[in-house]
Amino acid sequence: MIQRYDAFEHAKAGDRAAGKRTITVGGSTLTSGEINALADLYGSPDDLLKADPSELKALVALVRRQVAGGTVAESEWDRASGGRYTQLNLKNSPHFAPRNSTIINPPSGSPTPGPDHLTTFTRFYTETVKAIQDSQLESDPVKKQALADRSTATAGFAEHYLMDAFSAGHLFNKDDFIEKLRTNLDTLAPANLTALFNSVAMGVIADKKSKDLLDDYETVDTHYGFHPNFSRPAAFQGLLEQLYKDPDGRQAVYSGLVKVVHDQLSNNPAGAGAVGVDVENKFEKWVLSGDRTLDKSADSQRIITKALEQFRAVLDDLRSAPRSLRSPTEDIAKVTDYFPKPTAASQVAIARMVTKATDAAASGTGAALVDILKVELPSILDALEKRGKIKKA
Numbered sequence: 001m002i003q004r005y006d007a008f009e010h011a012k013a014g015d016r017a018a019g020k021r022t023i024t025v026g027g028s029t030l031t032s033g034e035i036n037a038l039a040d041l042y043g044s045p046d047d048l049l050k051a052d053p054s055e056l057k058a059l060v061a062l063v064r065r066q067v068a069g070g071t072v073a074e075s076e077w078d079r080a081s082g083g084r085y086t087q088l089n090l091k092n093s094p095h096f097a098p099r100n101s102t103i104i105n106p107p108s109g110s111p112t113p114g115p116d117h118l119t120t121f122t123r124f125y126t127e128t129v130k131a132i133q134d135s136q137l138e139s140d141p142v143k144k145q146a147l148a149d150r151s152t153a154t155a156g157f158a159e160h161y162l163m164d165a166f167s168a169g170h171l172f173n174k175d176d177f178i179e180k181l182r183t184n185l186d187t188l189a190p191a192n193l194t195a196l197f198n199s200v201a202m203g204v205i206a207d208k209k210s211k212d213l214l215d216d217y218e219t220v221d222t223h224y225g226f227h228p229n230f231s232r233p234a235a236f237q238g239l240l241e242q243l244y245k246d247p248d249g250r251q252a253v254y255s256g257l258v259k260v261v262h263d264q265l266s267n268n269p270a271g272a273g274a275v276g277v278d279v280e281n282k283f284e285k286w287v288l289s290g291d292r293t294l295d296k297s298a299d300s301q302r303i304i305t306k307a308l309e310q311f312r313a314v315l316d317d318l319r320s321a322p323r324s325l326r327s328p329t330e331d332i333a334k335v336t337d338y339f340p341k342p343t344a345a346s347q348v349a350i351a352r353m354v355t356k357a358t359d360a361a362a363s364g365t366g367a368a369l370v371d372i373l374k375v376e377l378p379s380i381l382d383a384l385e386k387r388g389k390i391k392k393a
Contacts, residue, residue, distance in 0.1 A: 007077075008066035009294045010037040014159055017305045019312035023149045026053030028060050032312075035156025036163065037063050041081050043088060045127070045153040055080065074379065090248075090255055094120040095164045096174040102347045104176040104354055107183040113175035117164040118339070122329060124158035128315060129328040136322050155315060159308055165339045166304050168276040168290035169262035172350055177261070177358065178254045184360035192360075194237075197244070199362040201237035203370035210374050217381055218393040229393055230381075239390070253369070256376065260368040261353050266290025268349075276300070277350070279340035288340050307338035 014020065014033025021032050025048065030038070035048070041059055042048040048056075058080040066072045077085040094115040099106070115123070128151050135147035164170050188196065205211045215231035219239075228235040243249035267275050267290065275296055276289040281303070289297035294304075314331045325331075342350060356364040373380070384390045 006066065006292055007037040007040065007063045007072070009291070010040075010160060010163055011063055011067050013163060013294070013301065013304050014156070014308065016301075017308035017312065019309060019316060021152045021155075023152045025049055025149075025153075026051060026056050028053070028056050030060065030156075032152070032156050032159065034060060034063055035153055036159045039157045039160035040088065041077065041085055043084075045124070045150065045157050048157075049150065049153055055082070075382075090251055093174040095161065096170045097165070097172055099173045099176055100342075100347065103172050103342070103351045104180055106176045106179055110176065110179045110183075113173050116173060117161045117170065118336070121158050121161040121165070121336075122332065124154050124161065125311075125332055125335070126328040128154040128158055129318060129325070132315065132318050133322070136319075151315070155311075159311065162307055162311065162335070162339075163304060166288065166300060166307070167266070168268065168279075168288045168293075169266040170290075171265060171277060171279075171288075171340075171342050171346070172261065172354060174258055177258055177354060180354070181254060181257060181358040181360075181365070184358055185365070188360055194241070196360065196362055196366050197237050197240045198233070199366045200369045200373070201233050201240060203366070204373050204377070205231060205233055205236060207374050210377055213377055213381065216393055217385065217390050220388065220391055227391075227393070230390070239384075242389075252380075256372040257357050257365065257368055260372050261350075261357050262291070264353055265350065266293050278343045278346045280343055281340050282337040285343065286340075303338060303340075307335060310338065311335045 011031075011033040014036035015031050016033075019032075022029055023035075024030070038048055038059065042051065059077075062072045062076060062080060074085075093113070095117055098116045098118050099113050131147050131151035131154055135144050135151060138144040138147055185193070205214065211231050214236060215229050218227040218229045219235060220227070223235075230236045230239055244253055265277055268277055270276050270278065270287045273296075274287045274289075275293050276287045279286065279288040284303075286299040286303065287297060289300045294300060314334055357368045359365055381390065385392065
């Protein structure tokens with residue numbers, strides 16, 4: 001259940017901006033935009049720099065196919081990355097916004113959220129500056145080039161999280177969202193939780209396409225001497241409850257509900273044919289588009305380009321004119337001043353969407369789960385079959 005800019009959006013935006021660089025890793029020459037895109041497929045710049053050459057070649061081919069206008073199935077990303085793609089996307093809180101208590105007022109006793117797109121951008125910005133400075137001090141030509149290449153890789157990762165800040169669907173803190181959802185679901189009486197899953201099962205089965213698909217699968221264990229098909233409400237409800245009891249399944253439920261709000265924001269009608277959310281930065285206000293809707297907002301593209309070019313200008317200044325810095329992040333505000341923040345009215349609207357999706361009621365959380373399950377059901381059933389949890393009828 002993915003919530004991100006597509007690889008082609010990261011790659012195109014990264015290579016459209018002036019000042020892109022290239023490095024060669026394992027025989028593959030990568031542009032800044034391609035490194036930006038690959039940050040969804042590798043956990044860190046070091047993982048990318050040490051990548052298996054054949055795997056990297058396959059993933060770059062998928063990125064370039066998508067940039068050229070071709071389609072790439074989610075299963076292809078996962079297969080080419082050896083399953084890492086899905087695992088990284090289930091742990092993608094760092095791609096979302098910092099805590100904003102106006103949007104999500106975290107429940108009492110909530111833990112401090114983990115990294116977000118601003119702290120992660122700052123980390124990779126800092127690593128890039130350090131790699132540039134270390135390269136300038138290094139006398140060994142081989143080590144000097146390796147450090148220069150590392151600065152290009154870490155810069156590409158920084159640019160990925162910079163771009164994530166420019167997605168309407170990422171304007172809330174994912175950790176706070178999940179904590180609010182978890183708290184509301186955990187306080188439900190067992191009978192009410194059962195009723196919630198019953199309403200979800202009935203809602204999905206009411207969709208003919210979903211029901212037909214569920215009819216193709218059945219339980220592994222026998223019930224009263226036969227294997228019920230999941231098009232039967234009781235069987236599908238039981239499967240949902242079983243998934244929710246499994247830690248990975250519960251995380252998938254949480255992630256699915258995050259995706260509901262993410263997609264609502266990305267496709268929010270904003271008037272005059274625009275989609276997205278009203279935002280502002282230090283310089284201007286505009287309607288921020290979202291994942292898979294970037295091409296519908298010339299303003300978002302323009303401001304992303306400005307932010308990327310400003311970031312690259314800061315780094316190029318350090319490369320061409322080395323100087324002592326009070327801190328590696330001394331110039332970071334020149335870039336982060338471009339980062340969007342939701343307007344006061346947008347914060348209220350986002351908070352309303354979050355509240356509805358996390359209310360643990362059939363009309364809110366339940367309806368949202370029905371919506372996401374109808375979309376994601378083919379991949380969910382396929383994954384469960386491969387894990388031996390269900391079987392084809």
